[in-house]
Amino acid sequence: MRIGSLEAGGTKMVCAIGDENGSVFEKLVLPTLSPDVTMPKMLDYFKERNVEALGIGCFGPICLDKTSPEYGSITSTPKLEWKNYPIVNEFKKALGVPIGFDTDVNAACLGEATFGCAKGLKNVIYLTIGTGIGAGIIVEGNLLHGNLHPEAGHIQLRRHPDDKYDGKCPYHLDCFEGLAAGPAIEERWHKPAKELAEESIVWEIEAYYIAQALATYILILAPDKIILGGGVMHQMQLFKLVRRYVKEILAGYIQTNAIEDIDNYIVPASLHDEQGIIGGLCLGKEAYGSGN
Numbered sequence: 001m002r003i004g005s006l007e008a009g010g011t012k013m014v015c016a017i018g019d020e021n022g023s024v025f026e027k028l029v030l031p032t033l034s035p036d037v038t039m040p041k042m043l044d045y046f047k048e049r050n051v052e053a054l055g056i057g058c059f060g061p062i063c064l065d066k067t068s069p070e071y072g073s074i075t076s077t078p079k080l081e082w083k084n085y086p087i088v089n090e091f092k093k094a095l096g097v098p099i100g101f102d103t104d105v106n107a108a109c110l111g112e113a114t115f116g117c118a119k120g121l122k123n124v125i126y127l128t129i130g131t132g133i134g135a136g137i138i139v140e141g142n143l144l145h146g147n148l149h150p151e152a153g154h155i156q157l158r159r160h161p162d163d164k165y166d167g168k169c170p171y172h173l174d175c176f177e178g179l180a181a182g183p184a185i186e187e188r189w190h191k192p193a194k195e196l197a198e199e200s201i202v203w204e205i206e207a208y209y210i211a212q213a214l215a216t217y218i219l220i221l222a223p224d225k226i227i228l229g230g231g232v233m234h235q236m237q238l239f240k241l242v243r244r245y246v247k248e249i250l251a252g253y254i255q256t257n258a259i260e261d262i263d264n265y266i267v268p269a270s271l272h273d274e275q276g277i278i279g280g281l282c283l284g285k286e287a288y289g290s291g292n
């Protein structure tokens with residue numbers, strides 16, 4: 001089956017063609033400009049390649065309520081040109097094929113749970129820490145949407161005692177994303193995050209925040225595995241620190257084999273930054289199966 005996949009991000013759009021086995025054949029990366037400029041290019045790409053279905057993992061917030069007239073729209077994004085943009089309808093009009101639609105992080109979570117390191121698991125969290133922070137969540141085998149979709153990057157955390165930085169979230173200032181996403185690291189330390197690799201205090205503070213969030217997710221969702229992706233998690237030293245703090249915070253209260261084996265419980269993404277695209281293939285395949 002020939003499936004299109006779109007990873008729609010605030011800075012770039014990754015268009016790809018692949019199949020139901022998670023193989024990716026080709027890709028096109030476009031900068032996210034206005035819909036007037038970027039949409040025709042993406043429509044042409046998928047049209048010329050005769051896809052039988054399309055899966056879209058999209059930056060948000062987005063409307064996933066199939067009973068709402070807004071279904072398939074990007075809603076209140078700070079990227080104003082895309083605000084209220086009916087992205088699914090536009091692809092549907094142009095391509096006339098079934099279209100699967102979910103958050104970018106849910107797509108990545110689905111990719112990892114179908115073809116990656118969480119294959120076969122029924123409760124999975126995929127957390128990305130990059131320009132923003134967001135989590136894709138699978139509970140009992142299904143992607144979690146709830147009333148909107150989870151926004152797990154915006155939870156409140158206890159501050160690190162040595163952190164005097166105000167925070168960067170335009171809504172909450174010092175929520176998890178406001179304290180720990182890439183732009184917050186860079187504003188706090190006045191340097192690109194990549195150049196801070198040797199500064200241990202940077203990653204101590206970062207791990208302290210990530211671990212608090214993970215402990216909260218563990219307590220609420222009881223996942224089988226937690227996968228950490230996004231640009232910031234390229235700092236591999238974070239994994240050891242995060243695992244140590246998670247154990248400290250849980251303080252022996254949760255005693256499961258999974259947590260005992262924490263090196264295999266909190267893990268890096270396994271699909272080489274293609275988890276979103278591969279998850280998009282899964283969304284496309286599902287939509288095809290259900291005739292959406």
Ligand code: ADP
Binds near residue numbers: 183193229
């Ligand atoms: P996006 O979230 O826009 O999809 P990324 O996941 O690549 O993109 O995240 C970009 C952010 O990740 C930037 O803010 C940058 O600070 C941070 N980042 C990228 N590469 C690294 C790295 N090697 N080490 C630490 N931080 C990084």
Ligand code: ZN
Binds near residue numbers: 176
């Ligand atoms: Zn916030």
